[in-house]
């Protein structure tokens with residue numbers, strides 16, 4: 001059987017920086033509250049004047065990843081696109097990416113696993129490569145969430161956290177089973193779907209959308225913050241332990257942990273629990289906020305660019321998010 005290996009990473013973030021002070025002009029919040037609870041200093045918002053969307057950002061991240069992989073667009077056999085903020089309700093963004101990247105008629109699949117989307121997408125790519133069905137797969141996480149947020153005091157618990165951006169990775173076939181994706185671990189618990197969700201547009205009450213009822217808050221995302229926080233710290237840890245146990249490795253063998261950038265406090269909790277040093281954990285939430293399916297992909301690309309991921313390093317990716325969904329990927333670089 002083959003193994004899969006990441007051979008190129010890329011990312012793109014919009015130019016528009018939105019600081020905590022900028023947000024405090026739109027809603028009742030302040031820099032101190034945001035930094036203390038989340039670690040976030042600023043985030044990027046997609047540029048409306050440039051018609052930036054999840055897909056257009058995904059194109060830029062993908063181009064960088066494909067170029068770093070040393071491949072041409074037409075050598076990609078399959079696209080997996082993780083996003084909760086596609087340009088259209090349907091079709092998903094994967095097909096747009098196929099078109100905008102000028103690729104032949106390869107298959108394109110959208111993954112709907114929110115903050116765990118990139119982990120799920122890597123896992124799907126890994127299975128396709130392991131079975132020999134595809135050789136080169138483009139995996140993308142991209143989000144344009146700023147347009148969805150309720151940017152008033154009513155929506156401040158979410159509006160201060162989420163940001164826009166895109167990240168991508170190219171996975172290819174390798175016959176070296178000691179390298180690449182060693183294992184992936186996926187979970188969900190749908191009983192908590194509504195604790196972090198955007199309930200509309202929803203075909204079962206489609207007509208409401210056209211009534212344009214401003215009192216209908218189901219068009220804004222909702223998050224039960226403290227509840228999500230409690231589950232996140234538990235599930236993040238479980239996903240990492242599962243990966244370590246399956247590969248018979250200890251937490252101090254981890255060269256770099258890239259946690260989904262949900263909240264710096266969550267990352268710090270996990271870091272402490274596994275007794276990892278600052279050098280063993282990559283965080284960039286301070287400058288981008290929580291970019292959902294894009295977060296691990298952007299962080300991985302930045303870590304590679306900064307030389308923080310070296311040949312043979314043990315890299316652990318872990319995520320938790322809406323669904324609830326959570327999971328991990330254990331990689332030997």
Ligand code: COA
Pocket residue numbers: 028029030033034037038115156157158160223224225226227228229232262263266290320321322
């Ligand atoms: N600015 C100022 N005050 C705010 C605020 C903001 N942006 N957002 C909420 N508050 C207020 C609340 O209204 C509440 O006020 P009250 O005590 O007068 O009712 C108070 O701050 C505490 O709210 P609470 O929601 O209990 O805060 P918290 O300490 O749990 O922090 C989060 C809120 C959202 C930062 C935190 O719950 C969290 O990070 N949760 C997980 C989020 C996450 O990771 N989501 C993505 C998962 S992938």
